[in-house]
Amino acid sequence: MHRNKTLHKQSHSFQIDAAGWAVGAQHLPSPNFDARAEGTEIALLVIHNISLPPGQFGGPFIADLFLNQLDYEADPYFDQLRPLRVSAHFLIRRDGAVLQFVSANDRAWHAGVSSFCGQERCNDFSIGIELEGTDFEAFADAQYAALAALTLALKTAYPLMHVTGHEHIAPGRKTDPGPFFDWSGYEARYRLLQKQANPGQAAPDLAFRLM
Numbered sequence: 599m600h601r602n603k604t605l606h607k608q609s610h611s612f613q614i615d616a617a618g619w620a621v622g623a624q625h626l627p628s629p630n631f632d633a634r635a636e637g638t639e640i641a642l643l644v645i646h647n648i649s650l651p652p653g654q655f656g657g658p659f660i661a662d663l664f665l666n667q668l669d670y671e672a673d674p675y676f677d678q679l680r681p682l683r684v685s686a687h688f689l690i691r692r693d694g695a696v697l698q699f700v701s702a703n704d705r706a707w708h709a710g711v712s713s714f715c716g717q718e719r720c721n722d723f724s725i726g727i728e729l730e731g732t733d734f735e736a737f738a739d740a741q742y743a744a745l746a747a748l749t750l751a752l753k754t755a756y757p758l759m760h761v762t763g764h765e766h767i768a769p770g771r772k773t774d775p776g777p778f779f780d781w782s783g784y785e786a787r788y789r790l791l792q793k794q795a796n797p798g799q800a801a802p803d804l805a806f807r808l809m
């Protein structure tokens with residue numbers, strides 16, 4: 599992918615191609631996915647946070663984990679990650695750069711045991727977005743800008759109805775994106791972009807933070 603620094607600073611814009619890959623993101627295909635069941639409505643967006651090692655930003659380790667290429671000796675924390683075969687569809691780094699690991703058409707292994715409004719196995723019908731971050735500090739403005747733009751692109755390409763957090767679909771087991779994730783700021787940014795992209799049109803429904 600071509601990364602133009604000036605453009606990157608001004609604004610994000612993504613488009614999901616027919617194969618489920620975002621034009622405007624860096625593509626790093628992960629093996630940690632399988633096909634969705636025929637006819638699945640991709641209705642849910644799941645927000646996560648991750649940092650590796652926990653609390654440290656900027657390293658290669660999240661992408662390495664999602665690609666099954668993590669050097670388990672690089673940090674004592676990594677030993678417990680050996681059995682994991684996981685990947686979100688997307689990762690948004692602290693500077694707003696967006697990496698994509700799995701086609702949004704496919705089922706990425708990001709949510710694990712989970713339930714949304716009584717529907718189990720959220721991986722089946724969701725798209726997972728990781729923000730590089732923790733439960734203990736604010737996310738970067740550039741991450742919200744990228745997230746809002748990516749959400750708009752995904753809403754345009756898929757019949758998304760809801761955005762929720764991993765903590766909401768796996769309560770007691772997961773805590774991300776956590777108390778520092780600004781749900782109302784995210785929603786406001788999304789609605790603004792949505793309005794700019796479709797002036798004069800009523801916004802299609804996308805409900806945020808339902809449990």
Ligand SMILES: [Zn+2]
Pocket residue numbers: 645646647708764772774
């Ligand atoms: Zn998560």
